[in-house]
Amino acid sequence: MRSNLPPQISRLVLAFSIFIILFLVARHFLSPASFGKYGHYRADVLGEIEKTEIHYAGQKAFYECHQDVQDLKSQDVHAEIHCETCHGPGQKHISSGEAADILKPSGREFCGSCHALNAAKPKGTIAQVDLKKHNIEKNCIECHNPHQPWALLK
Amino acid sequence: MEPLYQNLYEALGHVQGYIFPNEIDLQWGILIVVYPFITGLVAGAFILASLERVFNVKILKSTYQLALLTALSFLLVATLPLISHLSQPQRAYEIMITPHSSSAMAIFGFVYLWYLMVVLLLEIWFDYRHSMVVWSNEKTGAMRWVYRILTLGVNDISPRTVSWDRKLGYIITIVGIPSAFILHGYVGFIFGSIKANPWWSTPLMPIIFLFSAMVSGISMVMLIYMVINYFRKQSIKVEVLDSIGKFLFFVLILDFTLEALDQIHRIYVAEESFEIIQLLVSGKLYLTLFVSQGLIGTLIPLITLAFLQFYKGKIRLRKSLYFIVGILVLIGVYSMRWNVVIGGQLFSKSFSGFTSFKVGLIGIDGTLMAAFWLLLPFGILAFLLWLLPPWKMVEAEE
Amino acid sequence: MGTVKMSSSRRKFLKTAAMLAGATVGYTWLKSSNFLLYGAEPKDKSLPWYGIGIDIEKCIGCGNCAKACKKENDVPLEPFYFRNWVEQYTVKNDGSVDIVSPNGGIDGFVQRVPDDDIFKSFFVPKMCNHCAKSPCEQVCPVGATFLSPEGLVLIDEKYCIGCRYCVQACPYGCRFIHPVKKVANKCTFCYHRVKKGLDPACMEVCPTGARIYGNLRDPGSNIVKYLKEHTTHVLRPNLNTGSKLYYNALSSEVR
Numbered sequence: 001m002r003s004n005l006p007p008q009i010s011r012l013v014l015a016f017s018i019f020i021i022l023f024l025v026a027r028h029f030l031s032p033a034s035f036g037k038y039g040h041y042r043a044d045v046l047g048e049i050e051k052t053e054i055h056y057a058g059q060k061a062f063y064e065c066h067q068d069v070q071d072l073k074s075q076d077v078h079a080e081i082h083c084e085t086c087h088g089p090g091q092k093h094i095s096s097g098e099a100a101d102i103l104k105p106s107g108r109e110f111c112g113s114c115h116a117l118n119a120a121k122p123k124g125t126i127a128q129v130d131l132k133k134h135n136i137e138k139n140c141i142e143c144h145n146p147h148q149p150w151a152l153l154k
Numbered sequence: 155m156e157p158l159y160q161n162l163y164e165a166l167g168h169v170q171g172y173i174f175p176n177e178i179d180l181q182w183g184i185l186i187v188v189y190p191f192i193t194g195l196v197a198g199a200f201i202l203a204s205l206e207r208v209f210n211v212k213i214l215k216s217t218y219q220l221a222l223l224t225a226l227s228f229l230l231v232a233t234l235p236l237i238s239h240l241s242q243p244q245r246a247y248e249i250m251i252t253p254h255s256s257s258a259m260a261i262f263g264f265v266y267l268w269y270l271m272v273v274l275l276l277e278i279w280f281d282y283r284h285s286m287v288v289w290s291n292e293k294t295g296a297m298r299w300v301y302r303i304l305t306l307g308v309n310d311i312s313p314r315t316v317s318w319d320r321k322l323g324y325i326i327t328i329v330g331i332p333s334a335f336i337l338h339g340y341v342g343f344i345f346g347s348i349k350a351n352p353w354w355s356t357p358l359m360p361i362i363f364l365f366s367a368m369v370s371g372i373s374m375v376m377l378i379y380m381v382i383n384y385f386r387k388q389s390i391k392v393e394v395l396d397s398i399g400k401f402l403f404f405v406l407i408l409d410f411t412l413e414a415l416d417q418i419h420r421i422y423v424a425e426e427s428f429e430i431i432q433l434l435v436s437g438k439l440y441l442t443l444f445v446s447q448g449l450i451g452t453l454i455p456l457i458t459l460a461f462l463q464f465y466k467g468k469i470r471l472r473k474s475l476y477f478i479v480g481i482l483v484l485i486g487v488y489s490m491r492w493n494v495v496i497g498g499q500l501f502s503k504s505f506s507g508f509t510s511f512k513v514g515l516i517g518i519d520g521t522l523m524a525a526f527w528l529l530l531p532f533g534i535l536a537f538l539l540w541l542l543p544p545w546k547m548v549e550a551e552e
Numbered sequence: 553m554g555t556v557k558m559s560s561s562r563r564k565f566l567k568t569a570a571m572l573a574g575a576t577v578g579y580t581w582l583k584s585s586n587f588l589l590y591g592a593e594p595k596d597k598s599l600p601w602y603g604i605g606i607d608i609e610k611c612i613g614c615g616n617c618a619k620a621c622k623k624e625n626d627v628p629l630e631p632f633y634f635r636n637w638v639e640q641y642t643v644k645n646d647g648s649v650d651i652v653s654p655n656g657g658i659d660g661f662v663q664r665v666p667d668d669d670i671f672k673s674f675f676v677p678k679m680c681n682h683c684a685k686s687p688c689e690q691v692c693p694v695g696a697t698f699l700s701p702e703g704l705v706l707i708d709e710k711y712c713i714g715c716r717y718c719v720q721a722c723p724y725g726c727r728f729i730h731p732v733k734k735v736a737n738k739c740t741f742c743y744h745r746v747k748k749g750l751d752p753a754c755m756e757v758c759p760t761g762a763r764i765y766g767n768l769r770d771p772g773s774n775i776v777k778y779l780k781e782h783t784t785h786v787l788r789p790n791l792n793t794g795s796k797l798y799y800n801a802l803s804s805e806v807r
Contacts, residue, residue, distance in 0.1 A: 032711070035695070038700075038701055039695075039698055039699065040695040040698065041695045041696070041697075041698035041708055041711075042695075042708050042710075042711055045706070045708040045710070045711070046700060046701075046706075046743075048710075049706060049740065049743050049744055050743065050744050050747050050748075051744065052625075052743075052744035053744075054624070054744065054745060054748075054750070055623055055624045055753075056620060056623070056624050056745075056750075056753045056756050056757070058745075058750045058751065058756060059756070080759075080761060081759045082756055082757060084620070084756060084757055085616055085756075085757040085758070085759050088623065089620075089623050089624065112660070113614045113615060113616075113659070113660035114612055114614040114660075114759060116660070116662075117663070118612075118613065118661060118662075118663045118673075119642075119663055119665075119667055119670050119673045120613055120640050120641075120642065120661065120663070120673035120674050120675055121612045121613065121675075122608075122609050122610065122611070122612070122674070125609075125610055125612055125760050126612050126759075126760065
């Protein structure tokens with residue numbers, strides 16, 4: 001049976017077929033490996049994100065060396081507060097063992113970030129203090145051991 | 155990096171009310187204003203061309219090829235502002251390789267490809283094939299081969315084959331009209347589907363974009379017709395302008411109606427975002443919305459076009475008025491894109507405040523870059539008009 | 553030259569077969585692309601499906617969560633990039649609402665409105681809601697942001713093209729473009745920590761226990777207990793994002 005397709009159509013079908021095949025080949029080579037395994041994303045990225053460097057070590061990591069502080073802290077109102085809440089990220093300190101690699105915060109401003117008087121703080125959650133009036137000359141930790149705040153030093 | 159932070163610190167000083175901390179910087183800038191403007195011109199120019207072909211509007215015959223080539227020039231540039239605004243442009247190919255089917259942006263890559271290859275290029279090819287075969291026989295040297303390649307080797311110009319050109323071109327035009335609607339409607343959908351942004355989120359968005367696109371495309375073709383004929387020292391036929399002007403008039407009325415409907419609905423329903431949007435529209439967006447888009451871009455052209463429907467007097471005056479209307483409409487449509495894109499990002503998603511926007515002159519997101527993308531299509535059009543001159547086309551013998 | 557006529561029964565058969573084939577292909581394509589059948593189903597039931605709880609009645613606005621997040625995840629310290637932040641709402645006696653978040657709350661808050669003018673005031677920590685029907689995941693054109701098998705919305709920094717569509721789509725404002733990496737960035741729920749059994753940094757440092765999280769599938773987990781014991785709200789419920797961040801005592805002023 002003689003094809004009575006006009007030459008335009010046969011030529012265009014050929015041209016488009018070549019284009020589509022080239023596109024599919026490019027797609028095959030350019031698609032990243034592991035794409036689509038769990039969903040429309042590169043499954044390998046989950047492993048890559050897991051390898052992100054950790055800066056906060058987590059509460060339990062400090063018990064090994066500082067159990068004494070933990071014992072002290074657990075008897076007073078700061079019992080539930082994790083070490084790194086005040087001391088900042090501690091992973092570096094754990095790796096190196098150096099005191100310089102972790103914060104030892106002090107100063108009224110620092111304690112005030114939690115304890116300064118503010119009408120927005122829910123009542124009963126935390127002891128609030130008017131920093132403009134309460135022992136203005138002193139540093140908080142002169143009287144309050146941060147690990148045992150109510151065992152006042154004076 | 156320092157200048158980036160400097161600008162942001164400055165912007166921090168201009169914040170009004172409360173914005174979410176991450177919202178200080180606008181994510182989509184002037185390039186994303188330019189992009190829907192360009193695709194709008196494509197859709198509009200194509201639909202004008204289709205009017206001649208499908209509805210046999212004979213008077214527009216002289217603008218048919220011009221409209222198609224204008225559409226192609228702008229279409230070739232359309233994706234460039236998008237790719238240049240990406241912060242990882244070298245990865246742009248990923249949209250075609252692993253498109254996320256739920257993302258309107260990803261689907262657009264294929265809508266664009268379809269429109270470029272199956273609609274626009276094919277329609278131009280079918281229309282020009284006969285002339286290109288003749289030119290490939292007439293010319294010598296490199297140009298002979300250029301036209302040979304463009305014909306894709308289909309050199310048969312027998313009456314039967316040429317009649318197929320016409321039939322197939324007609325089919326492509328029919329397919330092309332909804333394709334053009336989808337091409338630019340999709341851009342509207344990209345904004346309209348963002349439920350997080352109440353300025354964008356409306357089912358009317360694709361339709362509003364489409365009608366303002368048609369308005370801009372028609373105006374652009376009208377202006378190009380006048381400018382090309384002026385430079386070629388050909389007469390600018392006022393009947394052609396009257397015909398284009400009539401379509402422009404009616405589409406502009408529809409466009410205005412749709413935009414008004416969107417705003418009236420918004421005002422009447424007064425949802426949670428209403429108060430902040432009211433502040434936006436009466437404040438930061440006042441000039442670009444009421445003056446630029448509304449007055450200059452819509453109202454004055456509407457009144458002028460209405461006048462021109464009845465006034466058939468001084469030809470020179472009418473031509474000048476059409477020219478001015480064309481420019482004003484383009485200003486209006488550009489302002490509309492600005493109002494949608496920039497306006498939608500000026501207010502916070504907390505509905506409690508505003509950030510500010512300053513367009514730089516240089517840099518990838520600057521005015522110069524935007525101007526470049528807007529002017530490049532004209533350069534391409536000049537090239538296409540040299541390569542495929544509509545006035546030198548060879549009519550096939552029947 | 554005539555054309556061969558097909559018998560009508562054979563034509564009918566072919567038509568039905570084609571329709572069935574098309575429907576099967578269409579359905580499998582739709583199902584796999586999650587396009588219309590939206591609403592993520594956790595596939596691997598052995599993994600936890602994380603939910604988050606923030607108790608506004610316990611938040612004291614210390615800003616430790618916002619500070620720790622930046623330190624843990626190398627987020628630039630400039631006040632324009634936050635994976636999480638704290639807002640302070642002050643509803644005044646005249647009915648107006650004052651909302652502030654100075655540097656995301658990292659440096660804490662200073663009371664600006666005198667006590668006499670305050671009707672009520674409270675802090676609201678914000679973070680990524682890790683939506684089960686995430687609009688940011690829906691709009692990503694390349695698949696650079698996705699819902700992990702644990703129900704966390706993550707970003708593939710090597711694949712993101714920086715189109716910023718996701719930033720536009722997030723109703724909570726928790727995404728930004730990293731100024732150095734030049735890709736989208738947001739709370740990862742410290743994925744690198746939770747996979748090792750550690751708490752996310754923001755949870756680690758909260759002094760009042762206002763932030764909790766857990767496995768929504770485990771009836772004994774603290775998040776499930778929290779949901780049972782409190783009246784919880786999500787932000788922007790009308791947008792149907794499937795937010796898994798449940799607030800206790802969320803006041804009507806909060807957006």
